Amino acid sequence: MGRLGAILLFVLLASGPAEAGAWLRDKDKGFTAVSATVFQGTHSGYAYKTSLYGEWGYRPKLTLGIDAEESYDLRGHALIFGRIPIADFETSGRLAAEFGVGAHHYGTRTWAMYKATLSYGKGIQSAWGNGWLAIDAALEYRSHAALVRKLDFTAGLSSGRRFDPLLQIETSHAPGHAFYWSVRPSVMIRGPGKGNTWVLGAERNAGHDTTGVKLAFWRDF
Numbered sequence: 001m002g003r004l005g006a007i008l009l010f011v012l013l014a015s016g017p018a019e020a021g022a023w024l025r026d027k028d029k030g031f032t033a034v035s036a037t038v039f040q041g042t043h044s045g046y047a048y049k050t051s052l053y054g055e056w057g058y059r060p061k062l063t064l065g066i067d068a069e070e071s072y073d074l075r076g077h078a079l080i081f082g083r084i085p086i087a088d089f090e091t092s093g094r095l096a097a098e099f100g101v102g103a104h105h106y107g108t109r110t111w112a113m114y115k116a117t118l119s120y121g122k123g124i125q126s127a128w129g130n131g132w133l134a135i136d137a138a139l140e141y142r143s144h145a146a147l148v149r150k151l152d153f154t155a156g157l158s159s160g161r162r163f164d165p166l167l168q169i170e171t172s173h174a175p176g177h178a179f180y181w182s183v184r185p186s187v188m189i190r191g192p193g194k195g196n197t198w199v200l201g202a203e204r205n206a207g208h209d210t211t212g213v214k215l216a217f218w219r220d221f
Helices: 002-014
Strands: 030-040 046-059 062-071 075-088 094-106 109-126 129-142 148-157 163-173 180-190 196-205 212-220
Touching (some): 075 109, 180 212
Antiparallel strands (some): 030 046, 046 062, 062 075, 109 129, 163 180
């Protein structure tokens, strides 16, 4: 565990998930998230992926942001995006659209990348406290590959307690490729200092035979 902990710390600091949704940031308010997920390798060593995400309320109806990810096999991407509101159904939820442009790379080769997302979000109430759920449907186009269709689901509690649960499910499919899925149950741990949250969880996906360990740090400012 000592070696695994050292690798987790290294990749967390080296880079960092996209925590998006239908909600926009208030003007001049921001959010950042860095995360790392480590899997036991099939032969020796560890496989990992890291991500960095940030968003900023540029205007009351425009949130700007960056989304970047890197993995151990030298694959990754970086996008800048803008999010705008589409509709507000009050207690029934809200819709927002997001448009991103950037690049995807494999090793030293790089291609253009574009992404369009329609997000639905809704506040929820339960016996364990208030929370939220979000559904994101996206089309992702990389200039060297087929169009990727994605559908993601996120639900969590925001009760104000020290510990709250979080569940993230991601799916994607591209013509000629196998269906991909990922499930991440986690615990959000509110740390010392206003706006600081640690996320500790596990990940199981279609690409690995083992369960990964995820560590993330979120900050509102």
